[in-house]
Amino acid sequence: xxxxxxxxxxQRTFWARALLxxxxxxxxIVVLSADLSTSVKTSVFAEEFPERHFNVGIAxxxxxxxxxxxxxxxxxxxxSTFAAFGTGRVYDQIRQSIAYPELNVKIVAxxxxxxxxxxGATHQIVExxxxxxxxxxxTVVVPADAPETYLAIRAVADYVGPVYLRMGxxxxxxxxxxxxxxxxxxxxxxxxxxxxxxxxTGVMVSRCLVAADELTKEGIDARVLNMSTIxxxxxxxxxxxxRDTRAVVTAEEHSxxxxxxxxxxxxxxESAHVPMKRVGIPDVFGESxxxxxxxxxxxxxxxxxxxxxHDVMRRKGGAL
Amino acid sequence: xxxxxxELIARLEDEALKIRRHLIRMIYQAGSGHPGGSxxxxxxxxxLYFHVLNVDPENPSWEDRDRFVLSxxxxxxxxxxxxxxxxxxxxxxxxxxxxxxxxxxxxxDMRKTPGVEASxxxxxxxxxxxxxxxxxxKLDRRSHRVYVMVGDGENDCGQTWEAAxxxxxxxxxNLCAIVDRNLMQLDGPTxxxxxxxxxxxxxxxxxxxxxxxxxxxxxxxxxxxxxxESVKGEPTVIIARTLKGKGVSFMEGAVGFHGKxxxxxxxxxxxxxxxxxx
Numbered sequence: 001x002x003x004x005x006x007x008x009x010x011q012r013t014f015w016a017r018a019l020l021x022x023x024x025x026x027x028x029i030v031v032l033s034a035d036l037s038t039s040v041k042t043s044v045f046a047e048e049f050p051e052r053h054f055n056v057g058i059a060x061x062x063x064x065x066x067x068x069x070x071x072x073x074x075x076x077x078x079x080s081t082f083a084a085f086g087t088g089r090v091y092d093q094i095r096q097s098i099a100y101p102e103l104n105v106k107i108v109a110x111x112x113x114x115x116x117x118x119x120g121a122t123h124q125i126v127e128x129x130x131x132x133x134x135x136x137x138x139t140v141v142v143p144a145d146a147p148e149t150y151l152a153i154r155a156v157a158d159y160v161g162p163v164y165l166r167m168g169x170x171x172x173x174x175x176x177x178x179x180x181x182x183x184x185x186x187x188x189x190x191x192x193x194x195x196x197x198x199x200x201t202g203v204m205v206s207r208c209l210v211a212a213d214e215l216t217k218e219g220i221d222a223r224v225l226n227m228s229t230i231x232x233x234x235x236x237x238x239x240x241x242x243r244d245t246r247a248v249v250t251a252e253e254h255s256x257x258x259x260x261x262x263x264x265x266x267x268x269x270e271s272a273h274v275p276m277k278r279v280g281i282p283d284v285f286g287e288s289x290x291x292x293x294x295x296x297x298x299x300x301x302x303x304x305x306x307x308x309x310h311d312v313m314r315r316k317g318g319a320l
Numbered sequence: 321x322x323x324x325x326x327e328l329i330a331r332l333e334d335e336a337l338k339i340r341r342h343l344i345r346m347i348y349q350a351g352s353g354h355p356g357g358s359x360x361x362x363x364x365x366x367x368l369y370f371h372v373l374n375v376d377p378e379n380p381s382w383e384d385r386d387r388f389v390l391s392x393x394x395x396x397x398x399x400x401x402x403x404x405x406x407x408x409x410x411x412x413x414x415x416x417x418x419x420x421x422x423x424x425x426x427x428x429d430m431r432k433t434p435g436v437e438a439s440x441x442x443x444x445x446x447x448x449x450x451x452x453x454x455x456x457x458k459l460d461r462r463s464h465r466v467y468v469m470v471g472d473g474e475n476d477c478g479q480t481w482e483a484a485x486x487x488x489x490x491x492x493x494n495l496c497a498i499v500d501r502n503l504m505q506l507d508g509p510t511x512x513x514x515x516x517x518x519x520x521x522x523x524x525x526x527x528x529x530x531x532x533x534x535x536x537x538x539x540x541x542x543x544x545x546x547x548x549e550s551v552k553g554e555p556t557v558i559i560a561r562t563l564k565g566k567g568v569s570f571m572e573g574a575v576g577f578h579g580k581x582x583x584x585x586x587x588x589x590x591x592x593x594x595x596x597x598x
C-alpha cells in the first residue's frame with residue numbers, strides 16, 4: 001500500500017508548538033523533563049521559559065511525584081518523557097501521587113509503540129495504553145496525526161485532571177487540520193459507510209483510511225472512526241457505528257490483548273453483538289528494525305486491516 | 321528568657337500526650353494500623369502543628385500556609401490526631417479511622433481529609449511531592465515553607481535519593497525534611513534489613529544541611545526547626561533520633577508493633593501509661 005501521497009509531519013513538533021503557545025498564554029503552565037528534553041521537544045519550551053522548566057535528570061519517579069506537588073499548588077504540569085519510562089517505570093508514582101488524588105498533571109509520552117524502530121523492545125512499549133487505561137481518574141488520549149496532536153494538547157491543558165497522551169517517534173501521515181475541532185472524549189467519523197466500521201487510534205487511523213479506499217473497490221463501504229480518546233471511550237459513537245454497520249475492526253499500534261481494541265471488544269460484548277476483529281501487535285515484545293518494516297512484520301498495515309475486514313464480513317454474513 | 325520557654329514546652333508535651341492517646345485508641349478501635357511508627361513521629365508532629373506551622377484550620381487551602389507532607393503515610397493516625405486537636409475536623413471523627421465511608425483512610429488521602437497535603441502510603445514518594453510544592457512556592461514568590469517527614473525505612477528507597485539530589489540542585493531552602501530515625505522498619509532493625517549508616521554523611525553528600533537531634537526532646541526539636549528556617553541556599557534535613565513505640569512501654573523498640581493493633585488488655589495498659597481513660 002502506498003502512503004507516499006500523504007504529507008507526513010512530526011507529532012512532536014506540533015506538541016512543542018502547542019506547549020510553547022500555552023506557556024505564552026498561561027503562567028500556570030510548568031514543564032518537567034527527565035534528561036530527554038531534546039528528544040521529547042520540551043527543550044523548545046525550556047528555551048523561552050527556563051524558569052518554568054525543570055529537568056530532573058534520569059529520575060522519572062522523582063519527576064512524577066514532583067509533578068504532583070506542583071499540581072497540588074495550582075500549577076498545570078506537563079511531564080514528558082518516552083512512553084516506556086513515563087508509564088511502566090513510574091506506574092506506582094502515577095497511581096499514588098497523581099491519579100489517586102486526581103491532580104492536574106499531563107503526562108505527554110513520545111516514542112510509544114514499535115515505530116520507535118532501531119532502539120528495540122526495551123524502548124518500544126506496547127502496553128502503555130493498558131496501564132494508563134486501568135487507572136481510575138485517568139484520561140487517555142492518542143492523537144492520529146500532528147495537527148490533532150496540537151489540538152489535543154490544547155484541549156488537555158484546558159481539562160482539569162490527570163491525562164496520559166501518547167505519540168510516536170516517526171512522522172505520521174497528516175489527515176486532519178489544526179482548523180478542525182477536537183473534543184476530549186469524542187470519536188470523530190472521518191469517512192461514512194454502512195458495511196463495516198474501522199476504528200483506528202494513533203498512527204493506525206491513516207491506515208484505516210487507506211484500507212477503506214481499497215475496500216471500496218471491492219464494493220465494501222467502510223466507515224472510519226478516529227478513536228483519539230481511549231478513556232473515556234466514546235461509547236455512543238461506538239455503539240451507533242456497531243448498530244449501523246454490524247461489523248467492527250479495530251486497529252492500534254499497541255498490544256491487542258489490552259489496548260483500544262480490547263476496550264472496544266468489552267463494550268461491544270455488553271451492548272452490541274456484532275462480529276469484530278482486532279488489528280494490533282500480538283502478545284509479544286518488539287525488536288530493532290526500520291519502522292515501516294516493523295509495522296509490516298507485526299501486522300500493522302492497511303492490508304492487515306483489509307484482511308480483518310474480510311473476516312468480519314464473512315462472519316457478518318451469518319457463518320459464525 | 322530562653323526562646324522556647326517552659327510554658328511552650330509543657331504545652332507541646334501535653335499535646336503530644338493527647339495525640340498518643342488518640343492514636344492508640346484509634347488503632348485499637350480500627351483493629352489495625354501502625355502504632356510503632358506513629359508514636360515515634362508524634363513529638364515532631366506535635367511541634368509542627370502546635371508551634372512551627374503557619375496554618376489556618378478554618379481555611380485549610382489558604383495559599384500561603386506552610387505545608388506538611390507525611391511521606392511515611394502509615395503513621396497517619398498521629399497526623400490525624402494532630403489535625404483534629406488543631407481544629408481541622410472534629411475530634412470525634414478520629415474514631416472513624418479505617419472504617420467504611422470515613423474521611424480518615426488507612427493511609428493519607430489529600431482529597432478526603434482537611435489538612436492532608438499529599439496522598440502517601442506507598443513509600444518513598446513524599447519528598448518528591450514536597451519538592452514540587454517547594455518549587456511552586458519559589459515560582460510564585462511565596463514565603464511559606466514545606467516540611468516532609470521521611471520514615472527511617474524510606475532511606476532504602478531509590479526515589480528518596482533522587483529527591484535528595486534534586487532538592488539541593490534546585491537550592492530549595494524552603495524545604496525541610498525530617499527523618500524519623502527510629503532504627504526500625506517492618507521486618508526488623510534497619511541495620512539488619514538495609515544498613516543506612518553513615519546516614520548523616522549520606523545526606524550531607526547529597527547537598528543538605530544536616531541537623532541531628534533527639535526527636536523526643538522538644539527543646540532540640542524547636543531549635544532545629546528554627547535553625548532550618550535560617551539556612552539559605554540549601555535544603556535542611558533534621559535526623560530525629562526516635563524510639564519506635566515511644567510512650568508505651570511494651571511497644572517501645574518492639575518490631576511487632578510496626579503494623580499491629582493492641583488487643584484489649586494491651587490497649588488498657590497503654591492508656592494507663594499515657595495517663596488516659598481506657
